[in-house]
Amino acid sequence: MKTILFIIQKEFKQIFRDKSMLQLIFILPILQLLILSNAATFDVKNIAITFVDNDQSRESRDLINAFKASTYFKVTAPHFSEKEAVEEMQKGKTDIIVNIPVHFNRDLQKDQKASISVSINAIDAATAGVENVYVTQILNSYNQNIQMQSKYFSENKEVPQNIMVIPSFWYNNTLNYKTFMVPGILVLLVTMLTLFLSSMNIVREKELGTLEQINVTPIKKYQFIIGKLFPFWVLGLVILTVGLVISKVVFNVPMLGNIFLVYGFTSVYLLLILGFGLYISNHTETQQQAMFIAWFFMVIFILMSGLFTPIESMPKWAQSLTLLNPIRYFVEFIRMVLLKGSGFYEVLPNLLIVTGFAVFVNGMAVWSYKKSN
Amino acid sequence: MSIAVNNISKSYKKLKAVDSITFKVNDGELFGLIGPDGAGKTTIFRILTTLLVANEGSAEVAGYDVVKQLKEIRNSVGYMPGKFSLYQDLTVEENLHFFATIFGTTIEENYDLIKDIYIQIEPFKDRRAGALSGGMKQKLALCCALIHAPKVLFLDEPTTGVDPVSRKEFWIMLKRLQQKGITILVSTPYMDEASLCDRIALIQKGKILKIDTPQNIINNYEKVIYDVQAKNTHGLIHDLKNYPNQYSVYAFGEFVHYIDKNATFNPNDLQTYLKNKNHTDIIIKPATITIEDVFMDL
Incomplete structure (x- = not known):
């Protein structure tokens, strides 16, 4: 001892x-x-996002503003051609390209639906996944707004009530x-x-x-x-x-x-x-x-x-x-x-x-x- | 018998470091293992101090078997490895205290034994061991190896890398320890130190070539060696090597040692030969034989 x-x-x-x-x-x-x-940190923040706005309508600007309002995204100056935006992504200056097609506004009014294209830099798959979720969330809430508006304009259509999910996070x-x-x-x-x-x-x-x-x-x-x-x-x-x-x-x-x-x-x-x-x-x-x-x-x-x-x-x-x-x-x-x-x-x-x-x-x-x- | 080694062999992979060595060291003897680097000296030490297990053969130290009675041996031997291996970041006193404690003793208990040596390093007892000079490190290591009053002391090349004055002092210390009844096994690559031992074993490539007292080894050497000197030493060695009857030629201090094949060798013949080769100031005289000469011939 x-x-x-x-x-x-x-x-x-x-x-x-x-x-x-x-x-x-x-x-x-x-x-x-x-x-x-x-x-x-697992939070994905300061995501650089670029828009190619081919429509230049009130609706397309509303959509861009929805992204601007989010704290997760950093909206870079809009481009007028897909090519320019892709170059930006090549240089690593942007992570997401949202392409709003011509007639976005018109299709939305006429057919009640329109499509946009979202390209995400997915070198880091996990980050890309998270970014996708954020983009989808913003697009969803934008969708709801549009539905509300169209419901307001055309009373005849029955819009189903959304199911509200309020999660409660335990332990943290x-x-x-x-x-x-x-x-x-x-x-x-x-x-x-x-x-x-x-x-x-x-x-x-x-x-x-x-x-x-x-x-x-x-x-x-x-x-x-x-x-x-x-x-x-x-x-x-x-x-x-x-x-x-x-x-x-x-x-x-x-x-x-x-x-x-x-x-x-x-x-x-x-x-x-x-x-x-x-x-x-x-x-x-x-x-x-x-x-x-x-x-x-x-x-x-x-x-x-x-x-x-x-x-x-x-x-x-x-x-x-x-x-x-x-x-x-x-x-x-x-x-x-x-x-x-x-x-x-x-x-x-x-x-x-x-x-x-x-x-x-x-x-x-x-x-x-x-x-x- | 303090140390008895019987046909010990040890190989490292293919290299045979020690090849069936046998020798005995008597109680209170100062026994030297003399040989060049790589001769197997350290391996013998490591086997005898229980750090290494031999492939073949048996050995006893202080009456204990090196394989079966490890504990007894560890209590009764002191070992000073060739490399300084004390704690450099502890002070002189702390090192000594540490080794005393793990041997279950105290500095005071065996102070008599180390007193002569310790007094010389005592002024530096608060200095870290790493900051000591080579000679002082040596003395401290010796103190630590002696602190538990061992019966047998193993010193592996204790004077390698130490200045000539400290070397001389060190051997005086060893002689004193021997008088106190401690058996000492020491190894050295220096031939001049060999003559200070009671008996020596000449080792090369893992084999013992000769065991005897230094004097007997010199006396039993039957060849005659000549000191040869001339102005141009380099040319001299070259010409001596071309002399028809030469047995061996090598530089030795200020002279060249020359040995002839024939017992009937006449120095005058050599003198004439060298003169013909344009050498001047030629001196040829019988040399005093040293251990080194014997070793060179083995």
Whole structure:
């Protein structure tokens, strides 16, 4: 026990002595949390839209004004030929081209219907989808207005009453994406920091040759491993605390659930990540190799965590893969507890799975750590 | 017997680093492994300090088997690797304290043993190990290897990259430790240090060529070596190599060492030969044989 305490003391000394590293450990995650939470938005705004108005009628101008009134669109100067507008899109200056044909007004009056063409830049399919929805919404409300007008002019026609849908959004009723993203990004930062630091820590001793010196001492495997990893476990919890404070103060993220539950879960989760870091450390010879492998897994973990893309929309095999992803369980957990106020029994499955992983990974790590080869 | 090595072999993939080596080191002996870089010295050290498991053979250190009794060995040996491997970001005192603690002892308990050495670095005890000079790093590493009063001390090229004065001091320290009853196995690529050991093993390409006291190794060398000097050293080596009866020719300090194939070699013949080749200021005299000469001939 005394040996473990002494190693822990030595590790902390080394961490605090490396001033530049200390700054990186604390300042970078805070910056990332502040920047990423503001930048990682799913809202599509400032969509550049161009009109080719071949009709030049009151109706066509009404339609353009409907788009101008929307906060989502930025209407660029109208063009008079399709060709010009397409050139604009080629240059990347516009994302949507709405072509209003000649006789738009006349057809509308005569036949009660008219068609326009909408071309959307769909390089980014997700954005294009959202843009399509916005355009359709505006066109729908424009349609309703026209129907109302025509109903007003011709009483004889029976227009069916529209069904009004008033959705009520639970758990995040203002649909604030920050509320949704901040806890997830916090999970990411805690994971990244502890994984990188732990995976590079022991391999660093390998590089410096100090590990060889340690290995000829009678120190026991478990003493050394616990002594090395405990400081990072503490560091992970400190980062979590800092992150939670920022979430509350800066982003006003609701914290409905029990905060001790969050700490309890994180404690177990960190064991899993540290064990994984140790495992990487054991199988690499240089910090560079360790960093590379840690990054490789980190990128997969992030993209398959359900943080940025919903797991439900992944193909079946990818969904199965995410079952092995520890970040997935933590993201799910922290959103449930903070936003929904879930209690212990609701998150028990996540806790059990992460505990199982932690036992397995640490078992592998301790087994693969050899003092001689 | 402090160290007993029996037919140890170790290969890294296809390369045979150590090839069935056998040697014994007596209690309290200062034993030297002498050989060039890549001879397999470090591999032997790593096997004896339990860091590496040999492919074949067996070895005992301080009466314990290197494979079966790891723990006992780790408690009773001190190891100083060739590369400085203490924590550079900890101070001199913290390093020493750290190693004392993980060996379950304290600095005070074995202070007697390290006192002579530690006194020299004590003025810098609050300095980080990374900021020490080469010689001082050496002394600190030796202190850390000694802090648990080991029975056997392993020093892998302790003087490589250290200035001549510090090297000399270091060997004086080793002699003192030896007097305190510690068995020392030291390796070095410097032949001049070989003569300071009680016994040496000459190693090359993973094989032991000779084991004996340095004096015996020199005495048993039967060939006669001549110091040859002339004004144009470069031309001299070239011409000596073309001399019909030459056995070996190599530069050695200010002289060229020349060995003839025939026991009946007459220096005057060589003198005449060199004069004919237009060499001036020719000196030819029997040389004092050193370990290096013996090694060059192996």
